[in-house]
Amino acid sequence: MSTEVKQRICGIVGGLSYVSTADYYNQMNHLVGKQLPGHGSRIHIVSLDIHQYVDLLDKNQWTNVAEFVLEGVHQLVKSGIDFLLVCSNTGHIAAPRIVEYYPDLVFLHISDAVAFEIKEKKFKKIGFLGTKFSMVSDSCVVKRLVEHELEIVFPHGDEIEALHRIILEELTNNIFAEKSKQFYIKSIQRLYDEQHVEGVILGCTEIPLLVKQSDISHIPLFDSSQLHIQLAVDYQLGRYDITSFLPSKTKNDI
Secondary structure: OOOOOOOOOEEEEEOOOHHHHHHHHHHHHHHHHHHOOOOOOOEEEEEOOHHHHHHHHHOOOHHHHHHHHHHHHHHHHHHOOOEEEEOOOHHHHHHHHHHHHOOOOEEOOHHHHHHHHHHHOOOOEEEEEOOOOOOOOOOHHHHHHHHOOOEEEOOOHHHHHHHHHHHHHOHHHOOOOHHHHHHHHHHHHHHHHHOOOOEEEEOOOOHHHOOOHHHOOOOOEEEHHHHHHHHHHHHHOOOOOHHHHOOHHHHHHO
16 A cells, blocks of 8 residues: 655755755655654755845845846756745745746745734734845845734834844854844834834844744744744644735735
8 A cells, every 4th residue: 555645745945044044944744754654854955055145135136136046046947846935034035036937836935924923813913033135125035024904013223233243253153142132122122122123033144053933932932943843844744724824915816
């Protein structure tokens, strides 16, 4: 008797950074194994060169960034994937281009996974921490959160640069310093105390490897990578209708 279990094949655009890519791979296999003992997650990965990616970001060459990420998507589509993840919040700058080029490919947007969890808790005003490219109102991840009718709040400008530096120079290189953790915790606390947010999105897929909910238990944290991974596994195993995660306007357009 065949023991084959039907899974959708997940395509991951990774390397942005390798640290978070490894976390996605490990956690997806762990979650699939919990649901289907003895099985692993069916994943195809294309790992991009972060040096070239960051260089384009630093030069504000947004179109070239999107095309760079899209090249990875082309390789994944050729490999026969059923749905796609970009395991980077900042990397979602390529989301509109991906959807334009592959309108029939199921693309699981990280902001949809995060917004679904926030709305389940009936929250509206939420802090957001990430790279300096994401901590702006017109970034792709933030615009998508706003489409879910959430109010997104950022730290002050000088903090943004420091938070960004920690991500780029430390977290993406697998360096997790206690001093940096405390800086992030203080930034979260300031958003809560001064801007009265109801929770904070860890909007870079490396941040949850530095700061855990247990480090600041009185403020709800929304781990963007974990929520994205959980959605991916649920979709992979056929447990969710993806339309339930979409913004209302997008649902109405389908």
